[in-house]
Amino acid sequence: SAVISQKPSRDICQRGTSLTIQCQVDSQVTMMFWYRQQPGQSLTLIATANQGSEATYESGFVIDKFPISRPNLTFSTLTVSNMSPEDSSIYLCSVPGRTYEQYFGPGTRLTVT
């Protein structure tokens, strides 16, 4: 399975500011995924990040709020912009496995005050 790291592991931010989350994979992957898990909730896919093209956003998520970069096949960033307390969540990146599974990073716990 892929080894995935995320930075930061957690952060406390003030409303109105932005935070960029980094995701690093130990192998080259075509697709990377960003998920949000609000407190006590399940995971929701934010977007799919393909290298060399614009990210594909799911319904309810927009590029202005969650801009994504994918500069190469092992790295991606997700920015949470103009944060509000409702953005307090765990943000996870994931990559496809060899068959059909996805492997997740350790997550970034974001608290917005």
Place this chain on the structure above:
Amino acid sequence: AQKITQTQPGMFVQEKEAVTLDCTYDTSDQSYGLFWYKQPSSGEMIFLIYQGSYDEQNATEGRYSLNFQKARKSANLVISASQLGDSAMYFCAMREGSSGNQFYFGTGTSLTVIP
């Protein structure tokens, strides 16, 4: 309609006993995959087991097995010989053949193993 339904918000099991976590799914695709993930309090999502819709045998991975009943659209996770370290949230997920890499997750079941 919910793609994945987990009806047990919380479960308790005695250490060394077996426990079944329920999962039902809804899809009109013939090709799909079902997954179980474990999420400890640390927040990471750990892949446990996978079952393909065309797989005739139930998937097993160590102490984890998936009780796949296609006609009932259920994919229950069975954990045998529970250990204290099994205490965590467990999520059932599905990937449909028609929806690319989109994973649909259930709401999770919190499992507590009692010594």
